[in-house]
Amino acid sequence: MKVLVVNPPAFNKKDFIREGRCMQTKSSWAALWMPLSLCYIAAVLRKDGHEIKLVDCIAEKIENNGLLEIFKNFKPALVVLNTAIPSIAGDMNTALALKNSDPGIKITIVGMFPTILEGECLKQFKQVDYAIMDEPEWAVAHLINAINEKNSPEHIKGLIFRKDDEIIVNERQNLSENNIDDLPFPARDLLNNNAYILPTNGKKFTLLSVGRGCSGNCIFCIANVYYGRSFRKRSAENVISEIEECVNKYDIQNFLFWGESFTTDSKYGEKICDEIISRNIKIAWSTTSRVDTLNQNLLEKMKKAGCILLGLGIESYDQGVLNIARKGITVEQIDRAVSMVRKAGINSMGHFVFGLPGDTKETAFKSINFACNSVDFAQFYCAIPYPKTELEIIAKEQKWIYDYNYSQFDLTTSVMRNEALSAKEIKKIRDFAYRKFYFRPKMLIKTLREVRSLKSFFSILNFISWIKPRNH
Ligand code: SF4
Structure with a gap:
């Protein structure tokens, strides 16, 4: 499956760092962080045989219009979008722009926002199809494999999804089962490392x-x-x-x-x-x-x-x-x-x-x-x-x-x-x-x-x- 993994554009002219608990602007650190979690997701999905494009809109200074161009050229079946609490309005604008461009696209959000808001995030944002609670790598991989194999996502821990008009919030992940050594190294080859x-x-x-x-x-x-x-x-x-x-x-x-x-x-x-x-x-x-x-x-x-x-x-x-x-x-x-x-x-x-x-x-x-x-x-x-x-x-x-x-x-x-x-x-x-x-x-x-x-x-x-x- 083709998957577009996206760190959304700047919001309110602020370059946000979206990395788990760290949800600050670039200027607060005077340095831009590479999107580590997204690189892990990209590496895991690539290992599972999916075709991945990773776009860090902040590092590449890409606005929504530029992202839409990339999206149309790449033609993914699913988008994984990073989020942070202070940038959520901008992140959801990006999700909406992608959805409006192709109503059939499936959008999955990861990050602290769905982790904390749980089902509320799908209720608030109709443009989102799936959301992951807690660290995202394992749940995203299970989700994409389930979609690829046309299996039900009901068993995937940490997943929130829509079933007809209902929002289903699955059981949380048991994080102690996620062994970080099992993850491939982050896919830094998909980034422009000179930007960080x-x-x-x-x-x-x-x-x-x-x-x-x-x-x-x-x-x-x-x-x-x-x-x-x-x-x-x-x-x-x-x-x-x-x-x-x-x-x-x-x-x-x-x-x-x-x-x-x-x-x-x-x-x-x-x-x-x-x-x-x-x-x-x-x-x-x-x-x-x-x-x-x-x-x-x-x-x-x-x-x-x-x-x-x-x-x-x-x-x-x-x-x-x-x-x-x-x-x-x-x-x-x-x-x-x-x-x-x-x-x-x-x-x-x-x-x-x-x-x-x-x-x-x-x-x-x-x-x-x-x-x-x-x-x-x-x-x-x-x-x-x-x-x-x-x-x-x-x-x-x-x-x-x-x-x-x-x-x-x-x-x-x-x-x-x-x-x-x-x-x-x-x-x-x-x-x-x-x-x-x-x-x-x-x-x-x-x-x-x-x-x-x-x-x-x-x-x-x-x-x-x-x-x-x-x-x-
Ligand atoms: S809970 Fe842990 S990570 Fe958070 S401030 Fe306290 S010591 Fe630090």
Whole structure:
């Protein structure tokens, strides 16, 4: 079967990254991510003998009209469309344009939107025929094989579909049965890999999945809704083979090791580092971690294996806020983690959230001061009451949410208040935090030192323009 796999065009002139829990604009990272999940889907379907075309409209700067041209020329039987909550209006416009162009086309959506909205997404959007809840690779493959062989999709876990006028929501997937090592490597050959570059050095970079899932219970997070509550790691051998493929076949030396926390299983992290070191693979990489799963030995190995930046889930530097958010960490663990990362010679990137329950002006400024004095880089977000999170339940009960417009759910805008701060104040604090952190002379010099090309300069300008305050 011919299948067109699509990362939809920019929405509201914003280039969105749609990768599981990460649903932000490109400018928030100053770099465009390759569509990892879509590459996995393409690889799985190709392995099953289907003819695949993968189009990343964001990377290729393709609008709906351009996509329709590709669609008409390729003549697929089915389209797989990625979605994200803040870009859903644009994503559904793309689905509608495809459907209007060929009413017989079957459209399947994947991503966080159907995972969270379940049957509601087919009810709201008549142009969608199928939707996948949770990670998509296995369910999409089962669906396409069922359609190809004219079998009923009723047994496919994680699938939502239409049967006459009814919307059927199948049983959720049992994610522990999905062994990531069984997946072929992502089909990077179907992408223009030169489109994904690091802003600072202009070099190609890619995402590489090391494991999925998180057992954390943070009240604001949707990661475990999508990837499950236990950390499913790939074998170290499988990860290393993919790294080597990226280096040797695609000439990519820069990586984001994508997962909820690289250090969840420190022995596993060490094993990957040991292999990179012993095989003398020369790469630079970044990844993310909880602050309570680090140790000095692992960090030293990470540094030796090429880790240059470690993202730390700090969220708040106030113990009361951390407790209410059920982050399961202490400020002492934050201090310890930051100093261990520094000692290892790795740059730290602190991630902070403003407007969680219990957050006040005082606690927010505690976090900002901590960021300025402790971490090398920082990302500041507004708390978002994503559907199916405990934060949403609390915010609904307290009548804190003032704007249910999903296009505002991109972490840069506050759509809710809390006990102490209005939505406007939360947004103001977040914008102030960026200005305070990045417009310090020390940071400006550091950033300019990193700039190696004109292209990098414009990427950084783009990042700075994103930092500037905007009105609601
Ligand atoms: S530890 Fe991180 S990934 Fe896990 S639930 Fe908390 S915020 Fe989400």
